Amino acid sequence: MRAGVIVYPGSNCDRDAYYALELAGFKTYYITTRDNLDSFDLIILPGGFSYGDYLRPGAVSARESLAVKEFAENGGMVIGICNGFQILVEMGLLSGALLQNDSGKFICKFVELEIVDNTTPFTMLYKKGEKIRLPVAHGFGRYVSVGNPNVVFKYKENINGSDDFIAGIYNGNVLGMMPHPERAVDEFLGSVDGLKLFKSVFEYIRGGNR
Numbered sequence: 001m002r003a004g005v006i007v008y009p010g011s012n013c014d015r016d017a018y019y020a021l022e023l024a025g026f027k028t029y030y031i032t033t034r035d036n037l038d039s040f041d042l043i044i045l046p047g048g049f050s051y052g053d054y055l056r057p058g059a060v061s062a063r064e065s066l067a068v069k070e071f072a073e074n075g076g077m078v079i080g081i082c083n084g085f086q087i088l089v090e091m092g093l094l095s096g097a098l099l100q101n102d103s104g105k106f107i108c109k110f111v112e113l114e115i116v117d118n119t120t121p122f123t124m125l126y127k128k129g130e131k132i133r134l135p136v137a138h139g140f141g142r143y144v145s146v147g148n149p150n151v152v153f154k155y156k157e158n159i160n161g162s163d164d165f166i167a168g169i170y171n172g173n174v175l176g177m178m179p180h181p182e183r184a185v186d187e188f189l190g191s192v193d194g195l196k197l198f199k200s201v202f203e204y205i206r207g208g209n210r
């Protein structure tokens with residue numbers, strides 16, 4: 001199973017994502033938006049400050065990620081984490097918007113989350129209602145929903161003012177989430193709760209559901 005981690009100018013979680021994907025069993029590659037994506041089973045848009053977060057976080061990257069959009073629209077699996085989630089929303093692949101935290105401050109800490117939906121390709125190895133601990137690190141994580149997004153994760157405490165405590169949503173084959181599962185895949189990182197996410201999607205693809 002082949003996973004591609006898109007490296008934008010300003011990405012800073014690409015190596016963490018690579019490490020997590022390899023642990024879950026993927027053969028992983030660093031790629032750019034100009035690479036051919038046809039041979040990949042999964043594309044990751046990692047966290048960071050792509051294009052310096054100008055004009056809004058994810059705004060510039062979204063407009064140079066047409067190949068990712070096409071990949072997702074053809075049914076390819078895509079995960080956007082933190083800045084990657086911001087890019088997916090700016091691309092219109094996921095609904096809503098990610099605005100500045102209600103505190104106006106950057107938040108960097110472990111938070112508790114609830115698995116709201118374990119029927120997705122990304123969460124099928126978790127239990128419904130399971131509580132997990134993942135780190136967050138964002139200044140623009142306040143999710144404002146438009147329509148009825150499919151909620152996958154909720155914060156236990158509303159750390160950033162998101163509508164309905166929403167921390168992550170999905171739409172078929174596309175997942176976006178503000179917390180960082182790739183930074184919680186080994187005991188020395190303080191939590192292993194993120195690993196099951198990458199293993200879930202690995203198992204899903206291996207089952208021939210691509």
Ligand SMILES: NC(=O)CC[C@H](N)C(=O)O
Nearest residue numbers: 047048082083138139140
């Ligand atoms: N860790 C990240 O991906 C940071 C996300 C984003 N640039 C923000 O500050 O909101």
